[in-house]
Amino acid sequence: MNQVWYVAYGSNLALERFSCYLYGGRPRGGARVYPGCRDVTPPAQLAAVTAPGGLVFAGASKVWGGGSAFYNAAAPTQLAGRAYLLTLDQLADVAAQEMWREPGGAYALELATLLPQVAEIHSAGPGRYETVVRLGELDGLPMFTVTHGTVAELEPVAPTASYLQWIATGLVEAHRWSRQQVVDYLQAAPGVQLGWTPGALRSVLDGDAGGGG
Structure with a gap:
C-alpha cells in the first residue's frame, strides 16, 4: 500500500x-x-x-x-x-x-x-x-x-474569523454547500457559539473579518 x-x-x-x-x-x-x-x-x-x-x-x-x-x-x-x-x-x-x-x-x-x-x-x-x-x-x-x-x-474555545473563512471555503468547494448549510454546520460545533452568533458568522463567511460575536 x-x-x-x-x-x-x-x-x-x-x-x-x-x-x-x-x-x-x-x-x-x-x-x-x-x-x-x-x-x-x-x-x-x-x-x-x-x-x-x-x-x-x-x-x-x-x-x-x-x-x-x-x-x-x-x-x-x-x-x-x-x-x-x-x-x-x-x-x-x-x-x-x-x-x-x-x-x-x-x-x-x-x-x-x-x-x-x-x-x-x-x-x-x-x-x-x-x-x-x-x-x-x-x-x-x-x-x-x-x-x-x-x-x-478539551474545553471548547471559539475560533477566529480567518480560520472560519478557510473552513467555510473548503466546505463550499468540497460539498457545494450553501452559505446557510455552512453556518448551520459550524454553529453546531462546540466552541463556535462561544464567540459567534449566526449573524456574525454569516458576516465572516461573506468576507467581513471584522464581524464579532
Whole structure:
C-alpha cells in the first residue's frame, strides 16, 4: 500500500490552504510559513466525504489564534471532510507539519511505517494532532485523519474569523454547500457559539473579518 486518503476537516478543507502543506508557503491570514512535503506531487484525487463523529474547536492555534479544529469520533453527529489521495510519505509529512516537525524527520518516517498497520486509532504522542484515526476506506484505499487523543476532554474555545473563512471555503468547494448549510454546520460545533452568533458568522463567511460575536 503506497496510496492513502488524508481526510481534512479544518482549514485544510480548502485546496489553496492545504497546498501550503504540500508545496510550502504561508496561507493568507496565517502566522506560519510551512516547509512543504518532500514529494510535491499534487493529490491524485480529491473527494468530499463524511464520517461519524463531529467537529470541535479547542486549545490555542499557533497559526490562526483562537481554537483549533479537532475531530471527535464520539460526537453524535457527522463530520464533513475532504479526502486527498496522497502517498504514505506525503501523509506522514503533512502530519509532521501539523505538529511543527520536519517533513522527512524521525516522526514522519515512523508514521509512514506505522500507517499500514493502523486499524482504528494510533496515538503517537500527547500532542494536538499526534493521534491518527482510520475512517474506513474509499475506493479500496484507507482514509486517515489526525486529531487530539483526548479531544473529548478539551474545553471548547471559539475560533477566529480567518480560520472560519478557510473552513467555510473548503466546505463550499468540497460539498457545494450553501452559505446557510455552512453556518448551520459550524454553529453546531462546540466552541463556535462561544464567540459567534449566526449573524456574525454569516458576516465572516461573506468576507467581513471584522464581524464579532
